[in-house]
Amino acid sequence: MKAIILFSLLFSFGAQANAEKDSLIDFSSIRDVLKKDHLESEVAKKVETAQKQKTLARNSEKAKFNIPEAPEFWPFMSELWLVKNATLLKWDFQKPDYGLSEAIGEFFERMGLFEKRFKLLLLNSPNICHAILPSMENEFIIILSVPFIRTLDLSKPEIALLVFEDYIRLRQGHFINFVKDSEVEGFIGKNFDGKAIPTSVTKKVLAKYDELLYDKGFSFQQQFEVTNEVNQYLKNDLSLWNLYLKMLEKLDGLVKTNMLYQNYVKIYPSPEMQMGWIKPKKEL
Amino acid sequence: MESLNKVLFIFVISIRLFAIDSAVSDEDLQKTFREFETAKKTVEAVYYFRGSFGHLHQNPSRSSMTLTTIACNHPVKILKVAGAQKKQENLLVNKEWYFVRVANYDGYLHKDILSEKRVECFQDKYPRFFESLNLEVNDLFYWGKIHDHFITGRSKVK
Numbered sequence: 486m487k488a489i490i491l492f493s494l495l496f497s498f499g500a501q502a503n504a505e506k507d508s509l510i511d512f513s514s515i516r517d518v519l520k521k522d523h524l525e526s527e528v529a530k531k532v533e534t535a536q537k538q539k540t541l542a543r544n545s546e547k548a549k550f551n552i553p554e555a556p557e558f559w560p561f562m563s564e565l566w567l568v569k570n571a572t573l574l575k576w577d578f579q580k581p582d583y584g585l586s587e588a589i590g591e592f593f594e595r596m597g598l599f600e601k602r603f604k605l606l607l608l609n610s611p612n613i614c615h616a617i618l619p620s621m622e623n624e625f626i627i628i629l630s631v632p633f634i635r636t637l638d639l640s641k642p643e644i645a646l647l648v649f650e651d652y653i654r655l656r657q658g659h660f661i662n663f664v665k666d667s668e669v670e671g672f673i674g675k676n677f678d679g680k681a682i683p684t685s686v687t688k689k690v691l692a693k694y695d696e697l698l699y700d701k702g703f704s705f706q707q708q709f710e711v712t713n714e715v716n717q718y719l720k721n722d723l724s725l726w727n728l729y730l731k732m733l734e735k736l737d738g739l740v741k742t743n744m745l746y747q748n749y750v751k752i753y754p755s756p757e758m759q760m761g762w763i764k765p766k767k768e769l
Numbered sequence: 770m771e772s773l774n775k776v777l778f779i780f781v782i783s784i785r786l787f788a789i790d791s792a793v794s795d796e797d798l799q800k801t802f803r804e805f806e807t808a809k810k811t812v813e814a815v816y817y818f819r820g821s822f823g824h825l826h827q828n829p830s831r832s833s834m835t836l837t838t839i840a841c842n843h844p845v846k847i848l849k850v851a852g853a854q855k856k857q858e859n860l861l862v863n864k865e866w867y868f869v870r871v872a873n874y875d876g877y878l879h880k881d882i883l884s885e886k887r888v889e890c891f892q893d894k895y896p897r898f899f900e901s902l903n904l905e906v907n908d909l910f911y912w913g914k915i916h917d918h919f920i921t922g923r924s925k926v927k
Binding site for chain 2: 549550551552553557561564565567568569571576577579582585586587589590591593594598599600601602603604605606607677681682683684687
């Protein structure tokens with residue numbers, strides 16, 4: 486009996502020693518085999534893929550905090566301003582098709598300005614008579630007051646001329662230069678990863694739109710530059726040049742006689758001076 | 770003088786006939802809407818709304834009543850009305866409007882604001898910036914409306 490117990494004890498010790506030996510297998514001895522199986526390169530690939538996915542997920546999360554770059558920022562802000570001013574500008578009203586988009590498109594073609602896309606929004610309010618808001622490259626948003634057109638009894642070519650003048654104003658950068666200061670410039674295209682996006686900048690941009698279009702308007706110098714450039718374009722077509730002069734006369738008459746449009750000269754100074762700038766100087 | 774009278778008579782008659790014709794056309798249009806409401810409709814395709822926000826209209830007109838408001842990339846079922854091939858040329862009503870189903874509403878959306886494929890939406894591309902604007906329901910309503918009121922155009926190379 487004693488012999489049996491002794492034997493079984495010896496056997497169990499032997500088995501334990503074997504198990505310990507098994508758990509300490511030296512993999513270095515089979516490294517060459519593993520290399521031949523491409524298991525190591527497979528592991529490296531999987532690690533790389535996981536790393537890439539992690540980076541992509543991080544970048545995608547970071548991108549959520551992006552502020553749009555200028556080509557997307559300005560059309561968005563212009564639309565937002567129109568939405569916020571819907572009740573003041575009264576653009577949500579039923580109107581007939583005046584055929585203005587064709588007239589404006591044809592006028593730009595006549596001026597040699599091709600592939601310019603525009604969105605026209607008619608207003609049922611005299612609060613703003615006409616303006617062009619910045620949008621994408623080669624695209625702009627026109628706002629035009631129907632009461633203003635009716636009061637002045639403007640024809641389609643005259644309306645197209647007004648729009649053209651606004652387009653030159655936009656192209657010379659007077660609108661964006663007024664709205665964009667260093668803070669706004671730093672905001673556009675920036676990333677606010679992990680931080681709260683400041684609301685003050687967008688509010689400021691909208692306030693600048695208000696200030697420019699309702700109150701402050703453009704300076705005499707800016708208006709002089711715009712009128713000069715328009716004049717240069719129109720000199721090539723005397724019928725249009727005469728039409729421009731006539732339209733300025735109409736505008737001058739309106740701002741001097743109609744109380745409702747007296748604010749017009751604050752925004753676009755001044756039709757009378759514009760006429761003086763474009764009329765040929767009399768020789769002594 | 771007699772010939773002038775004749776011309777005037779013909780002019781008046783032609784205006785009256787034109788008026789009757791227009792009245793019939795309007796009535797026809799109304800009949801079409803009624804037919805569309807009651808007829809059997811099949812889903813022909815699924816398009817996606819590509820504006821920021823938009824309105825589903827009761828009739829094929831920009832000033833028509835709003836049935837519901839939809840946001841960018843909202844899937845829209847394009848409906849074909851049984852027996853209306855002539856009135857619904859290439860699935861378009863009045864050559865400009867799709868008759869569509871959005872949730873439980875059947876209405877009209879302009880062809881210019883629908884896309885056959887999903888589009889990249891501003892609010893998805895810049896979600897945190899969009900959220901920071903804290904837009905109110907009123908703003909979203911007008912944002913939908915503005916696309917109905919924009920008259921688009923461009924100067925072309927000839």
